Amino acid sequence: MSSLYSQARPISYPEGFTLMSHSDTYKDSVYFHYSPSFKYSVGLEVAKDDYFDDEYSFFRFTYLLNRKNTQNSQSNLYFQSGLDPENFDRHFYGLHGDWxxxxxxxxxxxxxxxxxxxxxxxxxxxFGIAPYLGKYGDLHTWLMFKTKKNSLGDGWSTYPVIKFFKGDFLIELGYNNKTRTDAHLMYRF
Amino acid sequence: MRLICLILMFMASIIFAEKNHDSHEHHGHAVHQNDVYVDGKKFKLDKERFDEFKKNLRDVQVAIINVQGMVCDFCARGIEKAFLKDTKVKKIDVDLENGKVVIAYSLNKKIEFKEIREKILMNGQNATDYKLMKI
Structure with missing residues:
Protein backbone atom coordinates (compact mmCIF):
# COMPACT_ATOMS: atom_id res chain seq x y z
CA MET A 1 0.00 0.00 0.00
CA SER A 2 1.13 3.50 -0.68
CA SER A 3 -0.16 5.95 1.82
CA LEU A 4 -1.09 9.54 1.21
CA TYR A 5 0.85 11.91 3.27
CA SER A 6 0.63 15.62 3.23
CA GLN A 7 3.95 16.65 1.85
CA ALA A 8 4.93 20.15 2.69
CA ARG A 9 6.18 21.40 -0.65
CA PRO A 10 6.44 18.10 -2.58
CA ILE A 11 8.77 19.84 -5.04
CA SER A 12 11.93 21.53 -3.83
CA TYR A 13 13.59 24.69 -5.09
CA PRO A 14 15.56 24.24 -8.35
CA GLU A 15 18.39 21.70 -8.07
CA GLY A 16 17.30 20.84 -4.55
CA PHE A 17 17.34 17.37 -3.02
CA THR A 18 14.85 16.18 -0.42
CA LEU A 19 15.01 13.17 1.86
CA MET A 20 11.86 12.26 3.71
CA SER A 21 10.56 9.42 5.78
CA HIS A 22 7.00 8.62 6.64
CA SER A 23 5.39 6.18 9.02
CA ASP A 24 1.71 5.49 9.64
CA THR A 25 -0.73 2.61 10.18
CA TYR A 26 -0.25 1.26 6.71
CA LYS A 27 3.39 1.65 5.84
CA ASP A 28 6.86 2.94 6.61
CA SER A 29 8.73 4.55 3.77
CA VAL A 30 11.75 6.56 2.77
CA TYR A 31 11.51 8.87 -0.21
CA PHE A 32 14.36 10.72 -1.91
CA HIS A 33 13.69 13.20 -4.69
CA TYR A 34 15.42 15.76 -6.86
CA SER A 35 13.84 18.87 -8.35
CA PRO A 36 15.46 20.08 -11.59
CA SER A 37 13.11 23.05 -11.44
CA PHE A 38 10.35 24.33 -9.19
CA LYS A 39 7.86 22.73 -11.59
CA TYR A 40 8.60 19.06 -11.00
CA SER A 41 10.49 16.48 -8.99
CA VAL A 42 11.60 12.91 -9.65
CA GLY A 43 12.55 10.41 -7.00
CA LEU A 44 12.56 6.95 -5.53
CA GLU A 45 10.45 5.75 -2.64
CA VAL A 46 11.17 2.52 -0.80
CA ALA A 47 8.32 1.21 1.33
CA LYS A 48 7.54 -1.51 3.84
CA ASP A 49 3.84 -2.16 3.59
CA ASP A 50 2.29 -3.30 6.87
CA TYR A 51 -1.24 -3.70 5.49
CA PHE A 52 -0.40 -6.07 2.61
CA ASP A 53 2.77 -7.34 4.31
CA ASP A 54 4.90 -6.43 1.30
CA GLU A 55 7.98 -4.47 0.36
CA TYR A 56 8.41 -2.49 -2.86
CA SER A 57 9.64 0.72 -4.42
CA PHE A 58 8.20 3.47 -6.58
CA PHE A 59 9.74 5.73 -9.15
CA ARG A 60 7.88 8.93 -8.43
CA PHE A 61 7.07 11.98 -10.49
CA THR A 62 5.41 15.11 -9.12
CA TYR A 63 4.40 18.05 -11.27
CA LEU A 64 3.22 21.51 -10.26
CA LEU A 65 0.04 22.04 -12.29
CA ASN A 66 -0.67 25.50 -11.02
CA ARG A 67 0.71 28.07 -8.57
CA LYS A 68 -0.74 31.39 -7.57
CA ASN A 69 1.38 33.84 -5.63
CA THR A 70 0.07 36.91 -3.85
CA GLN A 71 1.85 39.25 -1.46
CA ASN A 72 0.75 37.18 1.54
CA SER A 73 -0.14 33.76 0.19
CA GLN A 74 0.75 30.95 -2.13
CA SER A 75 -1.54 28.26 -3.52
CA ASN A 76 -0.45 25.15 -5.37
CA LEU A 77 -1.96 22.25 -7.23
CA TYR A 78 0.24 19.23 -7.82
CA PHE A 79 -0.08 16.03 -9.82
CA GLN A 80 1.68 13.11 -8.22
CA SER A 81 2.37 9.63 -9.52
CA GLY A 82 4.42 6.53 -8.81
CA LEU A 83 5.29 3.33 -10.61
CA ASP A 84 6.88 0.17 -9.21
CA PRO A 85 9.75 -0.62 -11.64
CA GLU A 86 9.46 -4.34 -10.84
CA ASN A 87 5.71 -4.57 -11.16
CA PHE A 88 3.93 -2.08 -13.41
CA ASP A 89 0.58 -3.22 -12.02
CA ARG A 90 1.54 -1.41 -8.85
CA HIS A 91 1.22 2.31 -9.43
CA PHE A 92 -0.63 5.37 -8.20
CA TYR A 93 -1.64 8.84 -9.26
CA GLY A 94 -3.40 11.71 -7.57
CA LEU A 95 -3.73 15.38 -6.86
CA HIS A 96 -2.44 17.39 -3.95
CA GLY A 97 -3.27 21.02 -3.30
CA ASP A 98 -2.60 23.64 -0.68
CA TRP A 99 -3.17 27.28 0.15
CA PHE A 127 -6.14 22.78 8.29
CA GLY A 128 -3.43 24.57 10.20
CA ILE A 129 -2.61 27.72 12.10
CA ALA A 130 0.76 29.09 13.10
CA PRO A 131 0.50 30.21 16.76
CA TYR A 132 3.25 32.79 16.16
CA LEU A 133 5.00 34.16 13.08
CA GLY A 134 8.69 33.43 13.11
CA LYS A 135 11.28 35.20 11.04
CA TYR A 136 13.37 33.54 8.36
CA GLY A 137 15.60 30.99 10.10
CA ASP A 138 13.49 30.77 13.27
CA LEU A 139 11.74 27.68 14.49
CA HIS A 140 8.27 27.64 12.92
CA THR A 141 5.38 25.79 14.51
CA TRP A 142 2.05 24.73 13.05
CA LEU A 143 -0.97 23.39 14.91
CA MET A 144 -3.08 21.38 12.53
CA PHE A 145 -6.07 19.13 12.19
CA LYS A 146 -6.12 16.43 9.58
CA THR A 147 -9.00 14.29 8.45
CA LYS A 148 -8.34 11.40 6.11
CA LYS A 149 -10.01 8.37 4.66
CA ASN A 150 -8.58 5.24 3.13
CA SER A 151 -11.03 3.04 1.24
CA LEU A 152 -9.44 0.00 2.88
CA GLY A 153 -10.19 1.40 6.32
CA ASP A 154 -13.41 2.15 8.14
CA GLY A 155 -14.39 5.74 7.50
CA TRP A 156 -12.85 9.11 8.16
CA SER A 157 -10.20 9.56 10.78
CA THR A 158 -9.65 13.03 12.26
CA TYR A 159 -6.77 13.90 14.51
CA PRO A 160 -4.43 16.72 15.57
CA VAL A 161 -1.06 17.21 13.95
CA ILE A 162 1.84 19.35 15.06
CA LYS A 163 4.53 20.49 12.68
CA PHE A 164 7.92 21.96 13.52
CA PHE A 165 10.03 23.49 10.83
CA LYS A 166 13.49 25.03 11.10
CA GLY A 167 16.07 25.64 8.42
CA ASP A 168 16.21 22.55 6.23
CA PHE A 169 14.38 20.27 8.66
CA LEU A 170 10.69 19.56 9.09
CA ILE A 171 8.93 17.17 11.44
CA GLU A 172 5.21 16.50 11.44
CA LEU A 173 3.53 14.31 14.06
CA GLY A 174 -0.08 13.22 14.37
CA TYR A 175 -1.86 10.66 16.46
CA ASN A 176 -5.22 9.08 17.06
CA ASN A 177 -6.36 5.71 18.28
CA LYS A 178 -7.52 4.67 14.77
CA THR A 179 -4.47 5.57 12.76
CA ARG A 180 -1.82 5.27 15.47
CA THR A 181 1.05 7.64 14.81
CA ASP A 182 1.60 9.62 11.64
CA ALA A 183 5.22 10.72 11.55
CA HIS A 184 6.79 12.64 8.71
CA LEU A 185 10.41 13.83 8.70
CA MET A 186 11.98 15.86 5.96
CA TYR A 187 15.44 17.21 5.19
CA ARG A 188 16.02 19.43 2.20
CA PHE A 189 19.39 20.34 0.74
CA MET B 1 -3.31 8.07 25.38
CA ARG B 2 -4.88 10.37 22.81
CA LEU B 3 -5.52 12.98 25.45
CA ILE B 4 -1.92 12.78 26.68
CA CYS B 5 -0.63 13.25 23.13
CA LEU B 6 -2.91 16.21 22.58
CA ILE B 7 -1.81 17.86 25.81
CA LEU B 8 1.86 17.23 25.01
CA MET B 9 1.48 18.69 21.52
CA PHE B 10 -0.19 21.85 22.70
CA MET B 11 2.18 22.30 25.63
CA ALA B 12 5.16 21.93 23.31
CA SER B 13 3.67 24.45 20.92
CA ILE B 14 2.94 26.97 23.67
CA ILE B 15 6.47 26.63 25.03
CA PHE B 16 7.98 27.25 21.61
CA ALA B 17 5.55 30.10 20.96
CA GLU B 18 6.44 31.75 24.27
CA LYS B 19 10.13 31.32 23.60
CA ASN B 20 9.79 32.95 20.23
CA HIS B 21 7.64 35.74 21.60
CA ASP B 22 10.20 36.50 24.32
CA SER B 23 12.94 36.56 21.75
CA HIS B 24 11.04 39.07 19.65
CA GLU B 25 10.28 41.27 22.62
CA HIS B 26 13.90 41.20 23.66
CA HIS B 27 14.91 42.55 20.29
CA GLY B 28 12.07 45.01 20.20
CA HIS B 29 10.65 43.36 17.11
CA ALA B 30 7.28 45.10 17.22
CA VAL B 31 8.85 48.51 17.74
CA HIS B 32 11.27 48.07 14.84
CA GLN B 33 8.69 47.08 12.27
CA ASN B 34 9.21 50.32 10.31
CA ASP B 35 9.35 51.68 6.82
CA VAL B 36 12.80 52.11 5.37
CA TYR B 37 13.37 55.12 3.17
CA VAL B 38 15.21 54.66 -0.13
CA ASP B 39 15.77 57.86 -2.09
CA GLY B 40 13.06 59.50 -0.04
CA LYS B 41 10.51 56.78 -0.85
CA LYS B 42 9.03 54.51 1.78
CA PHE B 43 9.72 50.80 1.55
CA LYS B 44 8.19 48.53 4.15
CA LEU B 45 10.93 46.53 5.80
CA ASP B 46 11.92 45.14 9.20
CA LYS B 47 14.25 47.99 10.16
CA GLU B 48 16.05 46.09 12.88
CA ARG B 49 16.78 43.24 10.51
CA PHE B 50 17.86 45.63 7.79
CA ASP B 51 20.21 47.50 10.17
CA GLU B 52 21.76 44.18 11.13
CA PHE B 53 22.12 43.31 7.45
CA LYS B 54 23.91 46.62 6.70
CA LYS B 55 26.34 46.24 9.58
CA ASN B 56 29.94 45.95 8.31
CA LEU B 57 28.86 46.42 4.69
CA ARG B 58 30.80 49.05 2.75
CA ASP B 59 30.90 50.01 -0.93
CA VAL B 60 28.00 47.89 -2.04
CA GLN B 61 24.72 48.42 -3.82
CA VAL B 62 21.73 47.02 -1.99
CA ALA B 63 18.65 45.86 -3.87
CA ILE B 64 15.44 45.59 -1.86
CA ILE B 65 13.05 43.42 -3.82
CA ASN B 66 9.35 42.96 -3.25
CA VAL B 67 8.44 39.31 -3.72
CA GLN B 68 5.02 37.66 -3.90
CA GLY B 69 4.40 34.09 -2.73
CA MET B 70 7.26 33.93 -0.23
CA VAL B 71 5.34 32.37 2.63
CA CYS B 72 7.84 30.00 4.21
CA ASP B 73 11.52 29.36 4.80
CA PHE B 74 11.73 26.86 1.94
CA CYS B 75 10.78 29.57 -0.58
CA ALA B 76 13.30 31.91 1.00
CA ARG B 77 16.02 29.27 1.04
CA GLY B 78 15.61 28.63 -2.68
CA ILE B 79 15.91 32.33 -3.48
CA GLU B 80 18.94 32.65 -1.22
CA LYS B 81 20.69 29.72 -2.92
CA ALA B 82 19.90 31.02 -6.41
CA PHE B 83 21.39 34.47 -5.78
CA LEU B 84 24.43 33.25 -3.88
CA LYS B 85 25.63 31.51 -7.06
CA ASP B 86 26.42 35.00 -8.35
CA THR B 87 29.95 35.88 -7.17
CA LYS B 88 28.98 39.58 -7.17
CA VAL B 89 26.42 38.97 -4.44
CA LYS B 90 28.07 39.80 -1.14
CA LYS B 91 25.20 39.16 1.20
CA ILE B 92 21.52 38.28 1.08
CA ASP B 93 18.71 38.28 3.60
CA VAL B 94 15.00 37.56 3.50
CA ASP B 95 12.35 39.53 5.36
CA LEU B 96 9.47 37.03 5.29
CA GLU B 97 7.14 39.29 7.23
CA ASN B 98 7.20 42.00 4.58
CA GLY B 99 7.87 39.80 1.57
CA LYS B 100 11.24 41.38 0.82
CA VAL B 101 14.56 39.99 -0.36
CA VAL B 102 17.57 42.19 0.39
CA ILE B 103 20.73 41.67 -1.64
CA ALA B 104 24.09 43.40 -1.36
CA TYR B 105 25.96 43.45 -4.67
CA SER B 106 29.48 44.62 -5.35
CA LEU B 107 29.63 48.05 -7.00
CA ASN B 108 30.78 46.68 -10.36
CA LYS B 109 27.60 44.67 -10.80
CA LYS B 110 25.15 46.08 -13.32
CA ILE B 111 21.85 45.41 -11.64
CA GLU B 112 18.88 44.79 -13.88
CA PHE B 113 15.43 44.09 -12.54
CA LYS B 114 14.78 41.70 -15.42
CA GLU B 115 17.57 39.41 -14.23
CA ILE B 116 16.35 39.57 -10.63
CA ARG B 117 12.77 38.88 -11.66
CA GLU B 118 13.79 35.87 -13.75
CA LYS B 119 15.88 34.37 -10.94
CA ILE B 120 12.98 34.67 -8.53
CA LEU B 121 10.52 33.34 -11.09
CA MET B 122 12.78 30.30 -11.61
CA ASN B 123 12.31 29.64 -7.92
CA GLY B 124 8.52 29.84 -8.22
CA GLN B 125 7.85 33.30 -6.78
CA ASN B 126 7.15 36.68 -8.39
CA ALA B 127 9.25 39.81 -7.96
CA THR B 128 7.01 42.84 -8.46
CA ASP B 129 9.36 45.80 -7.94
CA TYR B 130 12.61 46.83 -6.31
CA LYS B 131 14.60 49.72 -4.90
CA LEU B 132 18.31 50.24 -5.14
CA MET B 133 20.55 52.06 -2.68
CA LYS B 134 24.28 52.49 -2.26
CA ILE B 135 26.12 52.02 1.03
Missing part, protein backbone atom coordinates in the same frame (compact mmCIF):
# COMPACT_ATOMS: atom_id res chain seq x y z
CA UNK A 100 -0.86 28.88 2.65
CA UNK A 101 -0.17 32.19 4.28
CA UNK A 102 2.34 32.65 7.05
CA UNK A 103 -0.54 32.21 9.53
CA UNK A 104 -2.98 29.79 7.86
CA UNK A 105 -2.72 26.53 5.97
CA UNK A 106 -5.31 24.49 4.08
CA UNK A 107 -4.36 21.35 2.19
CA UNK A 108 -6.08 18.47 0.46
CA UNK A 109 -5.15 15.34 -1.45
CA UNK A 110 -6.70 12.54 -3.43
CA UNK A 111 -4.92 9.46 -4.67
CA UNK A 112 -5.86 6.27 -6.53
CA UNK A 113 -3.58 3.27 -5.98
CA UNK A 114 -3.42 -0.02 -7.84
CA UNK A 115 -1.69 -3.28 -6.96
CA UNK A 116 -1.98 -7.07 -7.22
CA UNK A 117 -4.11 -7.37 -4.09
CA UNK A 118 -6.77 -4.70 -3.88
CA UNK A 119 -7.04 -1.25 -5.46
CA UNK A 120 -7.86 1.59 -3.11
CA UNK A 121 -8.19 5.35 -2.82
CA UNK A 122 -7.09 7.84 -0.21
CA UNK A 123 -8.15 11.39 0.51
CA UNK A 124 -7.41 13.94 3.16
CA UNK A 125 -8.06 17.50 4.26
CA UNK A 126 -5.77 19.45 6.52
Missing amino acids: ETRRWFVGFGYKESFNDFEDFSEKYLQ
Whole structure:
Protein backbone atom coordinates (compact mmCIF):
# COMPACT_ATOMS: atom_id res chain seq x y z
CA MET A 1 0.00 0.00 0.00
CA SER A 2 1.13 3.50 -0.68
CA SER A 3 -0.16 5.95 1.82
CA LEU A 4 -1.09 9.54 1.21
CA TYR A 5 0.85 11.91 3.27
CA SER A 6 0.63 15.62 3.23
CA GLN A 7 3.95 16.65 1.85
CA ALA A 8 4.93 20.15 2.69
CA ARG A 9 6.18 21.40 -0.65
CA PRO A 10 6.44 18.10 -2.58
CA ILE A 11 8.77 19.84 -5.04
CA SER A 12 11.93 21.53 -3.83
CA TYR A 13 13.59 24.69 -5.09
CA PRO A 14 15.56 24.24 -8.35
CA GLU A 15 18.39 21.70 -8.07
CA GLY A 16 17.30 20.84 -4.55
CA PHE A 17 17.34 17.37 -3.02
CA THR A 18 14.85 16.18 -0.42
CA LEU A 19 15.01 13.17 1.86
CA MET A 20 11.86 12.26 3.71
CA SER A 21 10.56 9.42 5.78
CA HIS A 22 7.00 8.62 6.64
CA SER A 23 5.39 6.18 9.02
CA ASP A 24 1.71 5.49 9.64
CA THR A 25 -0.73 2.61 10.18
CA TYR A 26 -0.25 1.26 6.71
CA LYS A 27 3.39 1.65 5.84
CA ASP A 28 6.86 2.94 6.61
CA SER A 29 8.73 4.55 3.77
CA VAL A 30 11.75 6.56 2.77
CA TYR A 31 11.51 8.87 -0.21
CA PHE A 32 14.36 10.72 -1.91
CA HIS A 33 13.69 13.20 -4.69
CA TYR A 34 15.42 15.76 -6.86
CA SER A 35 13.84 18.87 -8.35
CA PRO A 36 15.46 20.08 -11.59
CA SER A 37 13.11 23.05 -11.44
CA PHE A 38 10.35 24.33 -9.19
CA LYS A 39 7.86 22.73 -11.59
CA TYR A 40 8.60 19.06 -11.00
CA SER A 41 10.49 16.48 -8.99
CA VAL A 42 11.60 12.91 -9.65
CA GLY A 43 12.55 10.41 -7.00
CA LEU A 44 12.56 6.95 -5.53
CA GLU A 45 10.45 5.75 -2.64
CA VAL A 46 11.17 2.52 -0.80
CA ALA A 47 8.32 1.21 1.33
CA LYS A 48 7.54 -1.51 3.84
CA ASP A 49 3.84 -2.16 3.59
CA ASP A 50 2.29 -3.30 6.87
CA TYR A 51 -1.24 -3.70 5.49
CA PHE A 52 -0.40 -6.07 2.61
CA ASP A 53 2.77 -7.34 4.31
CA ASP A 54 4.90 -6.43 1.30
CA GLU A 55 7.98 -4.47 0.36
CA TYR A 56 8.41 -2.49 -2.86
CA SER A 57 9.64 0.72 -4.42
CA PHE A 58 8.20 3.47 -6.58
CA PHE A 59 9.74 5.73 -9.15
CA ARG A 60 7.88 8.93 -8.43
CA PHE A 61 7.07 11.98 -10.49
CA THR A 62 5.41 15.11 -9.12
CA TYR A 63 4.40 18.05 -11.27
CA LEU A 64 3.22 21.51 -10.26
CA LEU A 65 0.04 22.04 -12.29
CA ASN A 66 -0.67 25.50 -11.02
CA ARG A 67 0.71 28.07 -8.57
CA LYS A 68 -0.74 31.39 -7.57
CA ASN A 69 1.38 33.84 -5.63
CA THR A 70 0.07 36.91 -3.85
CA GLN A 71 1.85 39.25 -1.46
CA ASN A 72 0.75 37.18 1.54
CA SER A 73 -0.14 33.76 0.19
CA GLN A 74 0.75 30.95 -2.13
CA SER A 75 -1.54 28.26 -3.52
CA ASN A 76 -0.45 25.15 -5.37
CA LEU A 77 -1.96 22.25 -7.23
CA TYR A 78 0.24 19.23 -7.82
CA PHE A 79 -0.08 16.03 -9.82
CA GLN A 80 1.68 13.11 -8.22
CA SER A 81 2.37 9.63 -9.52
CA GLY A 82 4.42 6.53 -8.81
CA LEU A 83 5.29 3.33 -10.61
CA ASP A 84 6.88 0.17 -9.21
CA PRO A 85 9.75 -0.62 -11.64
CA GLU A 86 9.46 -4.34 -10.84
CA ASN A 87 5.71 -4.57 -11.16
CA PHE A 88 3.93 -2.08 -13.41
CA ASP A 89 0.58 -3.22 -12.02
CA ARG A 90 1.54 -1.41 -8.85
CA HIS A 91 1.22 2.31 -9.43
CA PHE A 92 -0.63 5.37 -8.20
CA TYR A 93 -1.64 8.84 -9.26
CA GLY A 94 -3.40 11.71 -7.57
CA LEU A 95 -3.73 15.38 -6.86
CA HIS A 96 -2.44 17.39 -3.95
CA GLY A 97 -3.27 21.02 -3.30
CA ASP A 98 -2.60 23.64 -0.68
CA TRP A 99 -3.17 27.28 0.15
CA GLU A 100 -0.86 28.88 2.65
CA THR A 101 -0.17 32.19 4.28
CA ARG A 102 2.34 32.65 7.05
CA ARG A 103 -0.54 32.21 9.53
CA TRP A 104 -2.98 29.79 7.86
CA PHE A 105 -2.72 26.53 5.97
CA VAL A 106 -5.31 24.49 4.08
CA GLY A 107 -4.36 21.35 2.19
CA PHE A 108 -6.08 18.47 0.46
CA GLY A 109 -5.15 15.34 -1.45
CA TYR A 110 -6.70 12.54 -3.43
CA LYS A 111 -4.92 9.46 -4.67
CA GLU A 112 -5.86 6.27 -6.53
CA SER A 113 -3.58 3.27 -5.98
CA PHE A 114 -3.42 -0.02 -7.84
CA ASN A 115 -1.69 -3.28 -6.96
CA ASP A 116 -1.98 -7.07 -7.22
CA PHE A 117 -4.11 -7.37 -4.09
CA GLU A 118 -6.77 -4.70 -3.88
CA ASP A 119 -7.04 -1.25 -5.46
CA PHE A 120 -7.86 1.59 -3.11
CA SER A 121 -8.19 5.35 -2.82
CA GLU A 122 -7.09 7.84 -0.21
CA LYS A 123 -8.15 11.39 0.51
CA TYR A 124 -7.41 13.94 3.16
CA LEU A 125 -8.06 17.50 4.26
CA GLN A 126 -5.77 19.45 6.52
CA PHE A 127 -6.14 22.78 8.29
CA GLY A 128 -3.43 24.57 10.20
CA ILE A 129 -2.61 27.72 12.10
CA ALA A 130 0.76 29.09 13.10
CA PRO A 131 0.50 30.21 16.76
CA TYR A 132 3.25 32.79 16.16
CA LEU A 133 5.00 34.16 13.08
CA GLY A 134 8.69 33.43 13.11
CA LYS A 135 11.28 35.20 11.04
CA TYR A 136 13.37 33.54 8.36
CA GLY A 137 15.60 30.99 10.10
CA ASP A 138 13.49 30.77 13.27
CA LEU A 139 11.74 27.68 14.49
CA HIS A 140 8.27 27.64 12.92
CA THR A 141 5.38 25.79 14.51
CA TRP A 142 2.05 24.73 13.05
CA LEU A 143 -0.97 23.39 14.91
CA MET A 144 -3.08 21.38 12.53
CA PHE A 145 -6.07 19.13 12.19
CA LYS A 146 -6.12 16.43 9.58
CA THR A 147 -9.00 14.29 8.45
CA LYS A 148 -8.34 11.40 6.11
CA LYS A 149 -10.01 8.37 4.66
CA ASN A 150 -8.58 5.24 3.13
CA SER A 151 -11.03 3.04 1.24
CA LEU A 152 -9.44 0.00 2.88
CA GLY A 153 -10.19 1.40 6.32
CA ASP A 154 -13.41 2.15 8.14
CA GLY A 155 -14.39 5.74 7.50
CA TRP A 156 -12.85 9.11 8.16
CA SER A 157 -10.20 9.56 10.78
CA THR A 158 -9.65 13.03 12.26
CA TYR A 159 -6.77 13.90 14.51
CA PRO A 160 -4.43 16.72 15.57
CA VAL A 161 -1.06 17.21 13.95
CA ILE A 162 1.84 19.35 15.06
CA LYS A 163 4.53 20.49 12.68
CA PHE A 164 7.92 21.96 13.52
CA PHE A 165 10.03 23.49 10.83
CA LYS A 166 13.49 25.03 11.10
CA GLY A 167 16.07 25.64 8.42
CA ASP A 168 16.21 22.55 6.23
CA PHE A 169 14.38 20.27 8.66
CA LEU A 170 10.69 19.56 9.09
CA ILE A 171 8.93 17.17 11.44
CA GLU A 172 5.21 16.50 11.44
CA LEU A 173 3.53 14.31 14.06
CA GLY A 174 -0.08 13.22 14.37
CA TYR A 175 -1.86 10.66 16.46
CA ASN A 176 -5.22 9.08 17.06
CA ASN A 177 -6.36 5.71 18.28
CA LYS A 178 -7.52 4.67 14.77
CA THR A 179 -4.47 5.57 12.76
CA ARG A 180 -1.82 5.27 15.47
CA THR A 181 1.05 7.64 14.81
CA ASP A 182 1.60 9.62 11.64
CA ALA A 183 5.22 10.72 11.55
CA HIS A 184 6.79 12.64 8.71
CA LEU A 185 10.41 13.83 8.70
CA MET A 186 11.98 15.86 5.96
CA TYR A 187 15.44 17.21 5.19
CA ARG A 188 16.02 19.43 2.20
CA PHE A 189 19.39 20.34 0.74
CA MET B 1 -3.31 8.07 25.38
CA ARG B 2 -4.88 10.37 22.81
CA LEU B 3 -5.52 12.98 25.45
CA ILE B 4 -1.92 12.78 26.68
CA CYS B 5 -0.63 13.25 23.13
CA LEU B 6 -2.91 16.21 22.58
CA ILE B 7 -1.81 17.86 25.81
CA LEU B 8 1.86 17.23 25.01
CA MET B 9 1.48 18.69 21.52
CA PHE B 10 -0.19 21.85 22.70
CA MET B 11 2.18 22.30 25.63
CA ALA B 12 5.16 21.93 23.31
CA SER B 13 3.67 24.45 20.92
CA ILE B 14 2.94 26.97 23.67
CA ILE B 15 6.47 26.63 25.03
CA PHE B 16 7.98 27.25 21.61
CA ALA B 17 5.55 30.10 20.96
CA GLU B 18 6.44 31.75 24.27
CA LYS B 19 10.13 31.32 23.60
CA ASN B 20 9.79 32.95 20.23
CA HIS B 21 7.64 35.74 21.60
CA ASP B 22 10.20 36.50 24.32
CA SER B 23 12.94 36.56 21.75
CA HIS B 24 11.04 39.07 19.65
CA GLU B 25 10.28 41.27 22.62
CA HIS B 26 13.90 41.20 23.66
CA HIS B 27 14.91 42.55 20.29
CA GLY B 28 12.07 45.01 20.20
CA HIS B 29 10.65 43.36 17.11
CA ALA B 30 7.28 45.10 17.22
CA VAL B 31 8.85 48.51 17.74
CA HIS B 32 11.27 48.07 14.84
CA GLN B 33 8.69 47.08 12.27
CA ASN B 34 9.21 50.32 10.31
CA ASP B 35 9.35 51.68 6.82
CA VAL B 36 12.80 52.11 5.37
CA TYR B 37 13.37 55.12 3.17
CA VAL B 38 15.21 54.66 -0.13
CA ASP B 39 15.77 57.86 -2.09
CA GLY B 40 13.06 59.50 -0.04
CA LYS B 41 10.51 56.78 -0.85
CA LYS B 42 9.03 54.51 1.78
CA PHE B 43 9.72 50.80 1.55
CA LYS B 44 8.19 48.53 4.15
CA LEU B 45 10.93 46.53 5.80
CA ASP B 46 11.92 45.14 9.20
CA LYS B 47 14.25 47.99 10.16
CA GLU B 48 16.05 46.09 12.88
CA ARG B 49 16.78 43.24 10.51
CA PHE B 50 17.86 45.63 7.79
CA ASP B 51 20.21 47.50 10.17
CA GLU B 52 21.76 44.18 11.13
CA PHE B 53 22.12 43.31 7.45
CA LYS B 54 23.91 46.62 6.70
CA LYS B 55 26.34 46.24 9.58
CA ASN B 56 29.94 45.95 8.31
CA LEU B 57 28.86 46.42 4.69
CA ARG B 58 30.80 49.05 2.75
CA ASP B 59 30.90 50.01 -0.93
CA VAL B 60 28.00 47.89 -2.04
CA GLN B 61 24.72 48.42 -3.82
CA VAL B 62 21.73 47.02 -1.99
CA ALA B 63 18.65 45.86 -3.87
CA ILE B 64 15.44 45.59 -1.86
CA ILE B 65 13.05 43.42 -3.82
CA ASN B 66 9.35 42.96 -3.25
CA VAL B 67 8.44 39.31 -3.72
CA GLN B 68 5.02 37.66 -3.90
CA GLY B 69 4.40 34.09 -2.73
CA MET B 70 7.26 33.93 -0.23
CA VAL B 71 5.34 32.37 2.63
CA CYS B 72 7.84 30.00 4.21
CA ASP B 73 11.52 29.36 4.80
CA PHE B 74 11.73 26.86 1.94
CA CYS B 75 10.78 29.57 -0.58
CA ALA B 76 13.30 31.91 1.00
CA ARG B 77 16.02 29.27 1.04
CA GLY B 78 15.61 28.63 -2.68
CA ILE B 79 15.91 32.33 -3.48
CA GLU B 80 18.94 32.65 -1.22
CA LYS B 81 20.69 29.72 -2.92
CA ALA B 82 19.90 31.02 -6.41
CA PHE B 83 21.39 34.47 -5.78
CA LEU B 84 24.43 33.25 -3.88
CA LYS B 85 25.63 31.51 -7.06
CA ASP B 86 26.42 35.00 -8.35
CA THR B 87 29.95 35.88 -7.17
CA LYS B 88 28.98 39.58 -7.17
CA VAL B 89 26.42 38.97 -4.44
CA LYS B 90 28.07 39.80 -1.14
CA LYS B 91 25.20 39.16 1.20
CA ILE B 92 21.52 38.28 1.08
CA ASP B 93 18.71 38.28 3.60
CA VAL B 94 15.00 37.56 3.50
CA ASP B 95 12.35 39.53 5.36
CA LEU B 96 9.47 37.03 5.29
CA GLU B 97 7.14 39.29 7.23
CA ASN B 98 7.20 42.00 4.58
CA GLY B 99 7.87 39.80 1.57
CA LYS B 100 11.24 41.38 0.82
CA VAL B 101 14.56 39.99 -0.36
CA VAL B 102 17.57 42.19 0.39
CA ILE B 103 20.73 41.67 -1.64
CA ALA B 104 24.09 43.40 -1.36
CA TYR B 105 25.96 43.45 -4.67
CA SER B 106 29.48 44.62 -5.35
CA LEU B 107 29.63 48.05 -7.00
CA ASN B 108 30.78 46.68 -10.36
CA LYS B 109 27.60 44.67 -10.80
CA LYS B 110 25.15 46.08 -13.32
CA ILE B 111 21.85 45.41 -11.64
CA GLU B 112 18.88 44.79 -13.88
CA PHE B 113 15.43 44.09 -12.54
CA LYS B 114 14.78 41.70 -15.42
CA GLU B 115 17.57 39.41 -14.23
CA ILE B 116 16.35 39.57 -10.63
CA ARG B 117 12.77 38.88 -11.66
CA GLU B 118 13.79 35.87 -13.75
CA LYS B 119 15.88 34.37 -10.94
CA ILE B 120 12.98 34.67 -8.53
CA LEU B 121 10.52 33.34 -11.09
CA MET B 122 12.78 30.30 -11.61
CA ASN B 123 12.31 29.64 -7.92
CA GLY B 124 8.52 29.84 -8.22
CA GLN B 125 7.85 33.30 -6.78
CA ASN B 126 7.15 36.68 -8.39
CA ALA B 127 9.25 39.81 -7.96
CA THR B 128 7.01 42.84 -8.46
CA ASP B 129 9.36 45.80 -7.94
CA TYR B 130 12.61 46.83 -6.31
CA LYS B 131 14.60 49.72 -4.90
CA LEU B 132 18.31 50.24 -5.14
CA MET B 133 20.55 52.06 -2.68
CA LYS B 134 24.28 52.49 -2.26
CA ILE B 135 26.12 52.02 1.03
